[in-house]
Amino acid sequence: MSVAATALGITLLVDVLRVWLPSIITIFGQAAATPAELMGAFALMWFVLALGAPPLVRLVGARPVLLVAAVVLGGCRAALGATPGGQAQLYVASVGLLAGLVWLAATATAATRPVAGLVLGLATATVLHTALDTLDLTWRADVLSYALTGAVVAVFLALVWRAEPGTEPRTRPGRAAPWLLAGPALLLSGMLAGSPALATTAVSYLYGPGPGTAGTTPLGDTWPAAVTAAAVALFVGAGLARPPRGPVRWLVPVPLLAGTVMFATAVPALLIPAILLTAAGLGACLARSAPASAAPDPAGSAAAAGPAERPGELRSGFAAVGGMVVFAVGAVLYYSAYDLGYPNQWVPVLLALFVAAVAVRTPGPVSVPVRAVRRPALVTAVAAVVTVLAAIAVPNNAVPVREPEPGPVRVVAYNIRMGFGLDGRFDLDGLVDVVAGQRPDVVALSEVDRAWLLNGGHDTLALIADRLGMRYVFAPAADPVWGDAILTRLPVTEARTVRLTALGAPTGAQALATVLDTGIGELVVVSTHLQPPPDDGPVVQAGEVVRFATGYAAGRPLVLAGDFNTQPGDPAFRAFTDAGLVDALAAARPLPTAPADAPDEQIDHIFVSAGLTATDAVAPPSTASDHLAVAVTVDRVRP
Template sequence: MRHRHLSTLTLALGVAVLLDVLRVWLPSVITLFGRAAETPAEMLGAFALGWFVLALAAPTLVRRLGARPVGLAAAGVLAAARLALTAGPGGAAQLWLACVGLLAGLVWLAATAALVDRPVPGLALGLAGQATGHALLGTEDLIWRGGTSGWTLSCLLVLSFLAATALGSWQRPGTSASSGSDPAPPPSTDGRRAWLLCGPALLLANQIALAPAVWAAASGTGSSGFPGLSHAPGGAAPLGAFAVALFLLAALYRPPARLARVLWPVAVFAGAVLFAAGRLVPAYLLTAAGLGGCLALTDAAGAGDQVTGARAAQRRGRAAAVGMVVFAVATVVYYAAYDLGYPNGWVPIVTAVLVVLVALAGPPWSPVALSEPARRWSTFALVLLTAFGPLFHRPPPPAPRPVSPPAVIRVAAYNIRMGFGLDGRLDLDAVARVLRGADVVLLSEVDRGWWLNGGHDTLALLAALLRMPYVFAPAADPLWGDAVLSRFPARSARSRALAGHGAPTGAQALGVTLDLGGRELAVVATHLQPPPGRDPVEQAREVAAFARGYAAGRPLVLGGDLNTEPDDAAFAEFTRAGLADALAAARPLWTSPADEPRTQIDHVFVSPGLTTGEAGAPRTEASDHLPVRVTVALPGPPAR
C-alpha cells in the first residue's frame, strides 16, 4: 500500500510542476515565437503541436530503456527547467527553456504512465492542488515571482517532486513497467482510459472548472446591474472552493455505478455547453463535478480491463502521450479562431464529449475500492479547502467616493498584451508603473483567465496595483476583452459587440459613465479587430455610432487600440462623427511596436467642447504597444 501512496504523491506533485511550465510555455509561444500575431497562425500552431507530436516517441523510449531510468531523468530535466524559469531570463532563453521543460514533462508523464496503473487519485489531487495554490496566489504564479518567498516556495515544490520521484524509483514493488524485469501488479485496471483522459482533463480543468481567474470573472456583476463593476460581491471565494471540493469528491468518493454513469457525463457536457454560452458560474461548477466523476469512471475494474505486464505499461504510456496531443490540438484550435476567424464555441463541447465517450467506453464495471492512502489525501485536501477557501478571493479596490469637479482629467489608453512585456514575461508591476497618475485608464487586450496566457486575472491584479476599480466588457469569450479603470465613481455602463460576420473577432465597444462630482463624463473603450481580410472601417463606423448614441450629448472621451493610422479611412470615421483627435498636437506619435515604434494605431478622441493639453506616448517595453496619455479639461462650471 505504501508504494501506491507514494505514486499518488509523485503524480500530484509532477502535475503541479508540469502545469507551472505550461503556464510559461503557452504565452511564450504566443508572445515570443508568435510575437502577438506577427508570425502566421499556421506556423505558430505547427510549432506548438510539434512538441506534443515529438513526445509520441516517449513510449518507445520508455520500452527500450525502462520506465524508471527514463522517468527519473525526465523528472530531473523538468525540475531544472521549472527552477530556471522562476523569475528567469525572458526572451528567447525563456521560450526554449519552456520548450525543453515541456518535452521533459511529457516524457516524464509517459514514463509515469508505464509505472502507475491507477492514476486518478494523483491526477485529481494534482489538479486540485494547482487550482488551490493558484487561487491563494491571486492567480499570479510562483514561476513569475522572484524574491525570497517566490524562490523558497518554488524550491520546496521542485525538491518535493524530485524526492518523491527518486523514492518511487527505488521502492515500487508490485507495479508494472515497460521492461519485463519490472514486477507486475495484481490484477486491477490497466489504466489506459484514465491516462488517455489526462490531456483533456488538464484542458477542461484549467480552461473552465478549476481556473481561479474564471471564478473571479464569474462574480463580476455589481449591484448597479452592469457587468464587471469592481464593487461586485465576493461570491467567487466560496464557489471556487466549492468547485474544487466537488471535483475531488466526484473523483475520489464513488456513488453507485448506475447513477455515476448518468450523472457525471451529463454534468461535464452541460458545463461545457454553458461555458460556450457565457454562463460561467454553473459552467465551472458542473464541469468540476462532471470531470472528476468521469475520471472516476475510468478507475474501475472489469474482466476486459485486467491486462498486466509490459504490454499494459506500453499501452498506458501511449495513451498518456495521445491524450496530451488531444490537449494541444484542442487548445490551439480554440484560441487560433481569433486569428483565423471561425466559430470556436464547439471546442470545449467536443472535448467534453470525448471525455464522456472515454469514461463510458469500459466494460460493465464496478468501482475499484479507493485505497486508504488516497482517502487520507483526499480528506486532507478537503479540510484544507474548508480552511483556506475564504482566502481564494482577493477583494477589489473600494469604489471611489464622489469628488469635487476636477480641473483636468488625465486619460491613458493602453493595449497591455495580457500583461506580457516584450521579453515574454508577465510583469504587471511594469504596466502599473507607466499608468500611475492617470485618472481614467482605457485598456485593450485584457485577459481574465485565458488558459492560453496562463490563466491569470490580469485585470484584478492590475487594479489592485493601481488601487483603481474597473468595469470590464468581454470581447471574445467571457474572459478576454477591454476595461475602463477610474478614480471616479462609475454610474452606468453598456457594451456592444462589434460585427464579426460569423467569426470571433474579440472586438466590442464599452461605454462607461463617470461621476465627476456633479457632472458626467462618457468614456468609450474599444479595440478594433476586424475579421481576417476585412478593413477596420466597418468596426470604426459601428464604434463611432455607438459612442455618439451612448454619450447622448454628454462630454465624451473615446480611446484604445484602433489599428488604424491618422490618414486611414477608419480614422476618418471618428472625425466624421464630430470627434476631435486628442493627440493631434503631439503627432507624429508612434505607438507600435514598442521597441521600434513606427505606426500610430493607439488613439484618444474627444467630443467638441473638451480641451486637450499635454499628450505623449511614454517609452516602455511592458507591452508590444506604447501607452498614450493626454490631459482633458471640461468646459464651464459644473452642473448644479
C-alpha cells in the first residue's frame, strides 16, 4: 500500500470521525437525557465490530477487503454532506467509520511503511482543517464543497486501486507497533497536537480583557497560524526523522509526556507549549515505533505468498483495530466525565504513557523510517509553509470597536448547544440568522465549544463572531475550551470570571462579567449557565451568581443573562428576584424556551437591575439549537 493512499485514507477517516463523534451526542443522545454509559456502549460497538476485519483479510486476502472498504469509506464520506441529519447522518457516519476501521486493518496487512502514511495523514488532516477555518466541508453543503469532497474521494480510490502490496518482509520485529499507535495518535492529535481550534483558543487568552478570560485576536494577527504551523512542522519533522537508538531512546517520549501533563493542568497559559511539545513528542514516538530493518524476503515478493497467510500480518491488522479501540475508550473516558462527573485530566496523560511504552519497547529502525519520502526536511518545511498559508488565507472578520450611539441596548441570550441543531448538523447559518435577526448590541452565549474533538474540533465561538461581525469575550467553565461568552461591537472596558460551586453537577459552571460602554452609559453584562446538581435545582449557584454580579456591578446598571436551568417560581429563580433583580421577560410570559421543537419550559432568562426597563421580549422560533434564544431591549428608566 502506498504512503499516499494510507495518508489520504487517514485523512478521510478523521473527516468521518468529525461527523460521527458529535452525532453520538446530538442524535443518538438527547440533551443529557440519554445515559452516558449507553452512548459509550453504542460508540464502542462499532469499534468492536471491526475486530472481525483481520480474520476476513486472512480469509479472502487484503486487496479485495481494501478495495471494498475504501469504496464504502469514500462513498459514506461523500454522502455525509448530503444527508439531512438525524438518523440518516448517524448511520451513514457509523457505516463510514466501520468501513474506515476495516480499511485500516487491511492496510496494516499490506503497507510496508506505516509511519509515513500515519504522520502525513494526520498532518494533512490538520492542514485541511486549518484551511477550512475548522468548518469541515461536510457542514458547508454547497456545490464547491461537494466537488472538493468528490475529488478527494476519487483520488483516494484511484490510489488504493493502483497500490500494490510492497516487497519488504512483513514479519519484521515490531511491525505491529505503529498500527497499535494509530488510534492513540489520532486522539492526541485531534484533541491537542493537531487542533487549529485549540491553537486559536490558546492565543485568544493572550487578548482577554480580564484575568482568566479570552478575547478576539486583533485583525491581521498571525499567532494562531504560527502555532499551528509550528506544531505541524514539529510533528512531521519528528515523525520523518531518524529516531535515536540505545539508551537515548528513553528520552524520546519526554516532550509528549510533558505536553499532555501541561494540557491536563487546564491552565490557559500552558496551552501553547502543550500543543508544541505534544506534537514533537507524538511524531518522535511514531518514528521510534517504525519496524526494525530485516534481511530481504527469501521468498521474493511478500505479495506472492498472499497477505492472508502471514501470522505477523494478521497481528498487524488486530493491532490497527486495537489501537482504534484505545481511541474509542480514551474519547469516551475523557468526554463522559462532563456527564458523569469524575476527573478526566489523566486520560491524555495515560494515552501518552501508552504511546511512550510502545515506542521505547520497539526495536526501532536502523535507517530513516520513511524511505518513500527522500527529503524529510523538505517535506517538513513544506508542511509548515502550507499550514501558514492555509491559516492566513482564512479571513479574520473581527471588526473594530464601535463607538456607542445614544439609545437602548438590544440583548440576546442563547444556549447554542456547541453549534449543533436538533437535526444533529452543525448549523452556523441557523444560529447566526436567529441572533442577527434581533439586531443585537450584546449577545450572551452558553454551551460554547472551542476545540472539543467530540464536537468536531471547531472553534464555534470564532466562527459565530466572524459571521456576526462582533468581538467576543470568553470564559471557561468545564475546561479552557468550553464555557460561556459575550459578543458585542461596543467597547469592553474590563472583564472578570468566577467559577461556581459544582455540588455534584458534572459540567463546570462560571459567571462572566463584562463592563460595556453603551448608548445608555456604562453597563455591566453577566453571562452564565447554571448547572443543577442531580435531582435538585441550581439554588447554590444562583446565590453565588447574584452575589458576584451585584457586587461586581456595585450599583451600576446590570444585565444578567443565560441558561439558568430553572423556571419562574422555582427557588433558584427566586434567588434573583429576591435580590431586587427584575425578570426582563415577565411581560411576554409564557415564553417557553426548551426543547426548541416543542418548548414547554422557560429556563433561559434575562434579568435587569432596578433603574432599567425591559421591552420587546421575544423567543424567536428555530431548531438551530435545542434551546430558543431570548431577546429584550434594555433602556434606562426615563424621568
